[in-house]
Amino acid sequence: MKIHGINGLTLLDYPGKMACTIFTGHCNFRCPFCHNATLVLNPDSQPLISEEAVFELLAKREGRLEGVAITGGEPTLNKDLPEFCNKIKEKGLLVKLDTNGYNPDMVKELISRKLVDCIAMDIKAAPENYAVATGLANFNMSPIFESVDLIMESGAKGLIDYEFRTTVVGGIHTENDFIKIGKWLKGAKAYFLQGYREGGDQLKPDGLSIVPVDTMEHYKEILLPYIPNTQLRGVV
Numbered sequence: 415m416k417i418h419g420i421n422g423l424t425l426l427d428y429p430g431k432m433a434c435t436i437f438t439g440h441c442n443f444r445c446p447f448c449h450n451a452t453l454v455l456n457p458d459s460q461p462l463i464s465e466e467a468v469f470e471l472l473a474k475r476e477g478r479l480e481g482v483a484i485t486g487g488e489p490t491l492n493k494d495l496p497e498f499c500n501k502i503k504e505k506g507l508l509v510k511l512d513t514n515g516y517n518p519d520m521v522k523e524l525i526s527r528k529l530v531d532c533i534a535m536d537i538k539a540a541p542e543n544y545a546v547a548t549g550l551a552n553f554n555m556s557p558i559f560e561s562v563d564l565i566m567e568s569g570a571k572g573l574i575d576y577e578f579r580t581t582v583v584g585g586i587h588t589e590n591d592f593i594k595i596g597k598w599l600k601g602a603k604a605y606f607l608q609g610y611r612e613g614g615d616q617l618k619p620d621g622l623s624i625v626p627v628d629t630m631e632h633y634k635e636i637l638l639p640y641i642p643n644t645q646l647r648g649v650v
Contacts, residue, residue, distance in 0.1 A: 444549030481508030
């Protein structure tokens with residue numbers, strides 16, 4: 415695993431759990447609102463953290479940590495992700511995966527081998543708007559649809575906990591996105607609308623803006639008939 419960052423203790427990245435967060439490098443998307451631009455575009459410029467160092471940290475926090483959240487970048491680009499997750503599980507810890515859903519084969523392997531306990535999948539936009547939201551032309555939605563179906567079906571069977579989430583960005587999203595997303599994700603266990611933040615290590619912030627709270631609340635009201643457990647997150 416190519417690990418480029420670690421947060422030794424967090425209550426935010428694995429909701430309801432005391433966790434450690436692992437940051438991997440590289441991503442197959444180029445979302446203009448991304449706040450981890452360096453990890454996406456030039457991860458090799460960041461320090462490389464060995465797996466040994468990670469597990470030494472986990473050992474020091476034994477008895478305090480409940481799980482490990484793996485984020486990025488896009489973690490599923492790492493072919494050795496299943497083996498890394500297995501090592502974490504052997505320590506008696508839960509594993510949460512953050513993913514963009516573009517590698518459904520990896521997601522399926524992790525679920526089938528019981529190597530992940532919770533998945534948070536980013537829903538970038540309504541299907542028709544995915545190319546804009548991901549910064550990629552001629553976007554192929556098939557892997558996204560496959561991952562969504564797999565996660566929802568696995569959640570319904572009790573194999574994993576999961577959530578879907580969208581960072582809501584002025585200049586990218588409109589009311590129509592959330593009408594379409596609501597119909598697409600109808601019956602999902604949980605869906606979060608996250609507030610966009612300006613500044614930091616962004617990819618292409620020009621033309622993007624924070625969405626007002628009342629507009630976020632309006633989008634939430636649109637979604638509630640389809641996904642009753644729709645909530646706002648990171649909205650001030």
